[in-house]
Amino acid sequence: MLELKVKFIDIDPNYPLVILNKEDMADIAANTTDRVEVTYGNKSKIVVVDSTEKLVKKGYIGLNRKAMKYGITSGTKVFIDPAETPESVEYIKKKLKGIELSRKECNTIIDDINANKLSDIELGAFVSAIYVHDYTPKELVAITERMVSTGIQFKWKNNTVVADKHCIGGVPGNRTTPIVIAIAATCGITIPKTSSRAITSPAGTADTLEVFCNVNLTMKQIEKIVEKTGACFAWGGSVDLAPSDDKIIKAEYPLSLDPEGQLIASVLAKKKAIGSNAVVIDIPYGFESKVDSLENAEKLAGKFKMVGKKLDMNVDCAITHGNQPIGNGIGPVLECIDIIEVLNGRGPDDLREKCLELAGILLRLVGKGDIKTAENILDSKKALKKFNDIIVMQGGKxxxxxxxxxxxxxxxxxxxxxxxxxxxxxxxxxRIARIAGAPKDKGAGIYLYTKLDTNIKKGDRLFDIYAETEFKLKHALYLLKAKNPVLIEAKKGILVEEI
Amino acid sequence: MLELKVKFIDIDPNYPLVILNKEDMADIAANTTDRVEVTYGNKSKIVVVDSTEKLVKKGYIGLNRKAMKYGITSGTKVFIDPAETPESVEYIKKKLKGIELSRKECNTIIDDINANKLSDIELGAFVSAIYVHDYTPKELVAITERMVSTGIQFKWKNNTVVADKHCIGGVPGNRTTPIVIAIAATCGITIPKTSSRAITSPAGTADTLEVFCNVNLTMKQIEKIVEKTGACFAWGGSVDLAPSDDKIIKAEYPLSLDPEGQLIASVLAKKKAIGSNAVVIDIPYGFESKVDSLENAEKLAGKFKMVGKKLDMNVDCAITHGNQPIGNGIGPVLECIDIIEVLNGRGPDDLREKCLELAGILLRLVGKGDIKTAENILDSKKALKKFNDIIVMQGGKxxxxxxxxxxxxxxxxxxxxxxxxxxxxxxxxxRIARIAGAPKDKGAGIYLYTKLDTNIKKGDRLFDIYAETEFKLKHALYLLKAKNPVLIEAKKGILVEEI
Structure with a gap:
C-alpha cells in the first residue's frame, strides 16, 4: 500500500486512469496497464495505472479533474493498492484461443466494457478475438441480450406493434429511412426510429435529418412525439440504448474490423431496447459494399432471423443491390433534396423503388398491407404530410x-x-464527399447524374461536387485526380470509335 | 486544413498524440485514433488524434511539452490535415485473417512499431493476430531479421566465438546465468551477456546482479569490460538492441499473451544484435511453467534451431524440468546468496547441477570442453575469480x-x-515474493527449504518470507492464507498417520 498526494493533470482518457511515477510503480510491483485500487476515505475504485518519469513526481498520483466530484482536491492523500485485472480479460484470452464463452462470461465482458474497465490494448484484443473466431450462436444471443439489459429499455402499451427498419450500411446516399418510416407511420404503425451519425460515411440518417429538425431527443421527447405521430427521427446517441455498442464500435474503428456477429448483436440490441417486435433489415451486397456476395448476404440474413427469434422479434431481411449509390444526393442537404422529391411522388427512381420495396416488406410483416399500399400512400402525399408532422413536432419547419x-x-x-x-x-x-466537408458541412457532398450501365457521351455531366469552403472543394478535386469514382469504359468489340 | 493554436497539456502517451476539440475533429472529418499531419513551418509529423469536449477548446490543439524541442511555444499556430493510417494497420488486419505476410509487410510492421506509429488498440490487435495465427517460418525469420537491423548491432573481431545463453523464463529462482557465464568466460569464450529486468517474475537477472554491481552499461562500457574479462553482466534496456521488442512485450503484457513465434523472434533478435554465433536456450517445461509438455518443449526447440540457422547462429536447446523453483533463494539478494554458494563449490544441488549441465552444453557447442570441464572450473574456484573480476570491472565489490x-x-x-x-x-x-517487495526491494523474497518429493514432518521449516517493511510482510502473509505454495499430501495408502 502506498500513500500518495493528488496532483490534477489534464488527461481525458476513455477509461479511468491514474498516473504514477515509475519508482512508486516499482514499489507496488505494478506495470503499466495493471490495475490499482485507489482508496479515499471510505470510497475506493479500481483503475488502470500508467507510469511516467517526469509528469508526476514520486509520492504523487496524477488524477483527472473528474475526481473532484468525490471531494478530492489538489494535495489530498489517497491510498493505492495493487488490484486484480478484470475477469473479462481472461475471457477475451479464452475467446482468442477459439473456446466458446459461457453466458456468464459473455455477460461479464459486456459489463466490463460498459463500466469502462478495459484498456485500449484489451479492447483491441477483444475485437480481434471476435473478428477471428466470431460469436457462436449461443454467444451471439447472450451478448445481444446483455447489451439490451445493460441500457435503457423502452416499454410501449401491451400488444402495440412496434416496428423498425435498419440498413447495415456501406452504400452512399441510401437514405430510405425517413421515407419508409413516414409510410409506415401513416399506416398506424408505431415506429420510434433511432439512427446513427456517420463514422466513416458521408452522412448518417441522423446527420441528414438534422437539416430538417432537432434529432437530439430525450427518452421523454421520443415517447411524446411517437404518441402524437406514431414515429420519430432520433439520434441514437441521445438515448442510452445498448451503451456498450458505441464503445465496441470505437474499438473496431481503427482497424475497420466489423465482425458479423458483433454487427448483428449491435443492430438487434438497439432494436430490442427501443421495444421493437417487427424489424426489416436492409442488406446491400456487391462490389465495395459490406457484404461481397449474395451467398454471404443470405447467410447473414439467416443469422439476423435466428437471433431475432430468440429475442422475440419478427425479423425480415431485404437483400438489395449495393454496388452503386442509391439516389442522386450524397451528403446531408443533397440527400434531403432526394427525400423531398420522393415524398412528392417524384424523385430518383432507384431511391423511390427501394423505399417502396422496404415499406412493402414492413407492411406485410405486421399485416398492414404490401408494396401497393405503400405506393398509394406515397403518391397520395400522405407520407409527405406525416413526414412534415414529425419534423414540426421535432422543432423543424x-x-x-x-x-x-x-x-x-x-x-x-x-x-x-x-x-x-x-x-x-x-x-x-x-472519400470525396467527406473531404468536401460532409457530414459536418451539411451543404457539402456529391450529386450524381448517372448510374451503372448508362451510355455516356464525352462532355456529359457525371456529377457535381459541393463544398462550403473553397479550400475543401480544392482538396476534393485533388482527391478526384487520383481516381474518378465513375468508371467509363468503351463499348465492347474491336471498334471503339469512328472519327 | 485547420489552423490551430497550441496549448500544452500534461499527457505522456506511448505514441505521438494530439488532442483536438470535437468540433474541430468533425471539421476535418476525423475520428478518435485517426491520424493527422501537424505542420509547423517546414516541419511536419503524422500523429494519432484524440478528441475532447472540454480539455482543449475549439481552435486549439493539445500537445505534449516535448513539442517544445521543435521551437513550438504556447499559442504557436500549426496546421492540421487528415492523414492516412500507417500501412502496417492493413497488414495486421491481413494477419488477423490468417494470411501470410510478405517480408516487406513484416518489415513495415516492425518499422511502424519502432517509430511508435501504432495506437494501443492497433497494438492489441497485432499481438492478438500473432497469438491466434502465430508467425509462419518465413514471417518468423523476416520479423527477427528486421528486429535486429532496426537496432544497435555489436561487431566483434573476425572469427571470435561469441556465445550466449538464455532461459525462456517462468521458473522462480532459476539464476543460472551468472554462474554459466563465469565458467564460459574462464574457458576464454567471449560472452557479452545482456539480461532483462523482471516484468512479472520476482527478479530478472539484471535485478539480481545489480545487488553486486552496476548493470546499466553503455555500449562502450560493454566492449571494454568484455575485452578485459571476456564477459559482462549488462541490463539489456541500457543498450538499444532490437528496440521493437520492449514495445511488443508491453502490448503482450495486459493479456499475458506470449505467442511462441514472438518469443523466438525476441530472444534470437537480441542474441544476433549482440553479435552471438553460439547460443544455448534453456527451455523449462512442466506444471506452471511457460511450456506445458515435453512434446511442446521439443517443438519450440526445433523452431529456435531453425531460425538460429537462418541467422547464422549455432543454437542448442536444453530442455529442463520447470515444475518447481531452482535453487533456494527467490528475490534478488536471496538469489545472490545461492550464486555465491555455488561459485564456492557448494550451493543448492539443483542450481549447481543445472549450471553445470548448461555450461557443459555451451562448451561442447563451441568445442571448448564439456560438463567435466565446467565442473573442474567451478570446483577450482576459477569461475568465482572470474565472476569477481567482472563485478569489480562493473564497479562492484x-x-x-x-x-x-x-x-x-x-x-x-x-x-x-x-x-x-x-x-x-x-x-x-x-506472487508472494512480489508482494513482499521483490524485485524493487532487493532484500525481499522467499527462501525455500524444501523441494518436490521430500518427506515432511509436521513442524518442518518449509520456507522463509523476507520483506523490507512490516506492511509488505503482512501483505505477503495475507496472500499466503489463500494458498500455501508448498503442497504437502499424506502418503498414499489408507492409513495417513498413527497417533
Whole structure:
C-alpha cells in the first residue's frame, strides 16, 4: 500500500486512469496497464495505472479533474493498492484461443466494457478475438441480450406493434429511412426510429435529418412525439440504448474490423431496447459494399432471423443491390433534396423503388398491407404530410428551401470519353464527399447524374461536387485526380470509335 | 486544413498524440485514433488524434511539452490535415485473417512499431493476430531479421566465438546465468551477456546482479569490460538492441499473451544484435511453467534451431524440468546468496547441477570442453575469480555481506502436517515474493527449504518470507492464507498417520 498526494493533470482518457511515477510503480510491483485500487476515505475504485518519469513526481498520483466530484482536491492523500485485472480479460484470452464463452462470461465482458474497465490494448484484443473466431450462436444471443439489459429499455402499451427498419450500411446516399418510416407511420404503425451519425460515411440518417429538425431527443421527447405521430427521427446517441455498442464500435474503428456477429448483436440490441417486435433489415451486397456476395448476404440474413427469434422479434431481411449509390444526393442537404422529391411522388427512381420495396416488406410483416399500399400512400402525399408532422413536432419547419443550404462552392465533372458506366466506386464517392466537408458541412457532398450501365457521351455531366469552403472543394478535386469514382469504359468489340 | 493554436497539456502517451476539440475533429472529418499531419513551418509529423469536449477548446490543439524541442511555444499556430493510417494497420488486419505476410509487410510492421506509429488498440490487435495465427517460418525469420537491423548491432573481431545463453523464463529462482557465464568466460569464450529486468517474475537477472554491481552499461562500457574479462553482466534496456521488442512485450503484457513465434523472434533478435554465433536456450517445461509438455518443449526447440540457422547462429536447446523453483533463494539478494554458494563449490544441488549441465552444453557447442570441464572450473574456484573480476570491472565489490542486505522482516512457515511435497506452485511463489517487495526491494523474497518429493514432518521449516517493511510482510502473509505454495499430501495408502 502506498500513500500518495493528488496532483490534477489534464488527461481525458476513455477509461479511468491514474498516473504514477515509475519508482512508486516499482514499489507496488505494478506495470503499466495493471490495475490499482485507489482508496479515499471510505470510497475506493479500481483503475488502470500508467507510469511516467517526469509528469508526476514520486509520492504523487496524477488524477483527472473528474475526481473532484468525490471531494478530492489538489494535495489530498489517497491510498493505492495493487488490484486484480478484470475477469473479462481472461475471457477475451479464452475467446482468442477459439473456446466458446459461457453466458456468464459473455455477460461479464459486456459489463466490463460498459463500466469502462478495459484498456485500449484489451479492447483491441477483444475485437480481434471476435473478428477471428466470431460469436457462436449461443454467444451471439447472450451478448445481444446483455447489451439490451445493460441500457435503457423502452416499454410501449401491451400488444402495440412496434416496428423498425435498419440498413447495415456501406452504400452512399441510401437514405430510405425517413421515407419508409413516414409510410409506415401513416399506416398506424408505431415506429420510434433511432439512427446513427456517420463514422466513416458521408452522412448518417441522423446527420441528414438534422437539416430538417432537432434529432437530439430525450427518452421523454421520443415517447411524446411517437404518441402524437406514431414515429420519430432520433439520434441514437441521445438515448442510452445498448451503451456498450458505441464503445465496441470505437474499438473496431481503427482497424475497420466489423465482425458479423458483433454487427448483428449491435443492430438487434438497439432494436430490442427501443421495444421493437417487427424489424426489416436492409442488406446491400456487391462490389465495395459490406457484404461481397449474395451467398454471404443470405447467410447473414439467416443469422439476423435466428437471433431475432430468440429475442422475440419478427425479423425480415431485404437483400438489395449495393454496388452503386442509391439516389442522386450524397451528403446531408443533397440527400434531403432526394427525400423531398420522393415524398412528392417524384424523385430518383432507384431511391423511390427501394423505399417502396422496404415499406412493402414492413407492411406485410405486421399485416398492414404490401408494396401497393405503400405506393398509394406515397403518391397520395400522405407520407409527405406525416413526414412534415414529425419534423414540426421535432422543432423543424416544413418546406424549407434546401437549395439555399447547398455549399456555395461547386464543380461539375464531365465525361472525358464516350462509353458506358461500368463501375461506380462507393469508397471513392465517400472519400470525396467527406473531404468536401460532409457530414459536418451539411451543404457539402456529391450529386450524381448517372448510374451503372448508362451510355455516356464525352462532355456529359457525371456529377457535381459541393463544398462550403473553397479550400475543401480544392482538396476534393485533388482527391478526384487520383481516381474518378465513375468508371467509363468503351463499348465492347474491336471498334471503339469512328472519327 | 485547420489552423490551430497550441496549448500544452500534461499527457505522456506511448505514441505521438494530439488532442483536438470535437468540433474541430468533425471539421476535418476525423475520428478518435485517426491520424493527422501537424505542420509547423517546414516541419511536419503524422500523429494519432484524440478528441475532447472540454480539455482543449475549439481552435486549439493539445500537445505534449516535448513539442517544445521543435521551437513550438504556447499559442504557436500549426496546421492540421487528415492523414492516412500507417500501412502496417492493413497488414495486421491481413494477419488477423490468417494470411501470410510478405517480408516487406513484416518489415513495415516492425518499422511502424519502432517509430511508435501504432495506437494501443492497433497494438492489441497485432499481438492478438500473432497469438491466434502465430508467425509462419518465413514471417518468423523476416520479423527477427528486421528486429535486429532496426537496432544497435555489436561487431566483434573476425572469427571470435561469441556465445550466449538464455532461459525462456517462468521458473522462480532459476539464476543460472551468472554462474554459466563465469565458467564460459574462464574457458576464454567471449560472452557479452545482456539480461532483462523482471516484468512479472520476482527478479530478472539484471535485478539480481545489480545487488553486486552496476548493470546499466553503455555500449562502450560493454566492449571494454568484455575485452578485459571476456564477459559482462549488462541490463539489456541500457543498450538499444532490437528496440521493437520492449514495445511488443508491453502490448503482450495486459493479456499475458506470449505467442511462441514472438518469443523466438525476441530472444534470437537480441542474441544476433549482440553479435552471438553460439547460443544455448534453456527451455523449462512442466506444471506452471511457460511450456506445458515435453512434446511442446521439443517443438519450440526445433523452431529456435531453425531460425538460429537462418541467422547464422549455432543454437542448442536444453530442455529442463520447470515444475518447481531452482535453487533456494527467490528475490534478488536471496538469489545472490545461492550464486555465491555455488561459485564456492557448494550451493543448492539443483542450481549447481543445472549450471553445470548448461555450461557443459555451451562448451561442447563451441568445442571448448564439456560438463567435466565446467565442473573442474567451478570446483577450482576459477569461475568465482572470474565472476569477481567482472563485478569489480562493473564497479562492484567482491565478498560483500549479503546477509546484511536481507529484509529485516522475516517469517518462517512450518509444515502443518506430515506427508510428502507433491506440488510447488511457481505462480504463488512468485506472487508472494512480489508482494513482499521483490524485485524493487532487493532484500525481499522467499527462501525455500524444501523441494518436490521430500518427506515432511509436521513442524518442518518449509520456507522463509523476507520483506523490507512490516506492511509488505503482512501483505505477503495475507496472500499466503489463500494458498500455501508448498503442497504437502499424506502418503498414499489408507492409513495417513498413527497417533
Amino acid at each position: 416544413k418546406d424549407i428551401d434546401l437549395y439555399k443550404l447547398l455549399g456555395k462552392y461547386k464543380k461539375t465533372i464531365f465525361a472525358k470519353s464516350n462509353g458506358k458506366v461500368t463501375k461506380i466506386f462507393n469508397k471513392q464517392i465517400t | 567482491k565478498d560483500i555481506d549479503l546477509y546484511k542486505l536481507l529484509g529485516k522482516y522475516k517469517k518462517t512457515i512450518f509444515a502443518k502436517s506430515n506427508g510428502k511435497v507433491t506440488k510447488i506452485f511457481n505462480k504463488q511463489i512468485t
